[in-house]
Amino acid sequence: MVPRKFIPQGVKAFDTMNARSESVGQKTSYRTAWNKLQLALIPCRRFYEPDYETGKAVGWRIGMADGGPLAIAGLWRAWKDSADGSTSLSMTMLTVNADDHPLMKRFHRPGAEKRSVVIIPPTEYEDWLSCKSTDEARSFLQLYPVGAMHAEPLPLPPRSAKPKATRNVDLAQASLLADDGG
Numbered sequence: 001m002v003p004r005k006f007i008p009q010g011v012k013a014f015d016t017m018n019a020r021s022e023s024v025g026q027k028t029s030y031r032t033a034w035n036k037l038q039l040a041l042i043p044c045r046r047f048y049e050p051d052y053e054t055g056k057a058v059g060w061r062i063g064m065a066d067g068g069p070l071a072i073a074g075l076w077r078a079w080k081d082s083a084d085g086s087t088s089l090s091m092t093m094l095t096v097n098a099d100d101h102p103l104m105k106r107f108h109r110p111g112a113e114k115r116s117v118v119i120i121p122p123t124e125y126e127d128w129l130s131c132k133s134t135d136e137a138r139s140f141l142q143l144y145p146v147g148a149m150h151a152e153p154l155p156l157p158p159r160s161a162k163p164k165a166t167r168n169v170d171l172a173q174a175s176l177l178a179d180d181g182g
Contacts, residue, residue, distance in 0.1 A: 019075060019092045021118065021141040025134060030092060033075040039129055039137060040074035040091050047072065047117060049107035051153070059154040060107065065147065071125060073118035073140060094118045094141060102146045119144040 019030045046063035064070050073094045080087050095115040098104035104116035118141050120128045131137040 016092055018095045018115070018117070020115070021094050021096050021138070024075070024094065030075060033077045033092075034134060034137075037131055037134065037137060038076050039131060040076040041071040041120060041125055041129065042074045042091060042093060043069060043071050045069050048154070049104075050109075051107055052110050053106065060151050061154055062103070062149060062151040065150045067150070071120050071122070073120050073128060096141050096143060098143060101143045103149055103151055104143065116143055118142065 024030045024034045046061040050057040076091045098114040098116035105114045
């Protein structure tokens with residue numbers, strides 16, 4: 001939500017990728033966008049969270065049970081660059097407490113509060129984007145039903161094989177070999 005280049009010099013950089021729904025109206029980074037109802041839908045197929053159940057962080061991908069796309073509730077903000085006068089947009093994803101959600105409570109570090117992004121159902125996209133008050137917007141900030149979600153651990157990356165010995169072929173020979181067969 002706050003691009004690094006807009007954080008004043010001398011101020012410690014801070015992460016504004018997610019906004020806690022409980023305090024979005026009080027935090028300086030989000031308050032104006034929230035009060036102006038600059039609501040967004042952030043489209044994606046999946047989102048990713050770390051699971052520490054094995055003692056190590058294991059990435060999981062989370063999406064819809066039917067494999068379809070989803071949209072995460074967010075806020076947007078415009079930033080004017082004083083250097084060149086250009087305007088850019090930024091966003092943040094809204095999160096809710098997930099301590100009691102059967103799936104989302106599995107993610108994040110042990111002992112840390114469990115959080116989840118807010119998924120807006122397709123039938124409610126227009127209603128979310130056209131909220132007339134922050135109270136109405138807050139009514140959308142719910143956990144998504146676990147039965148409509150699918151999660152799986154990411155596959156481990158393939159082991160890198162030892163590099164094979166390469167033949168010494170000059171570029172002219174290599175181009176002839178590539179052109180072989182027409």
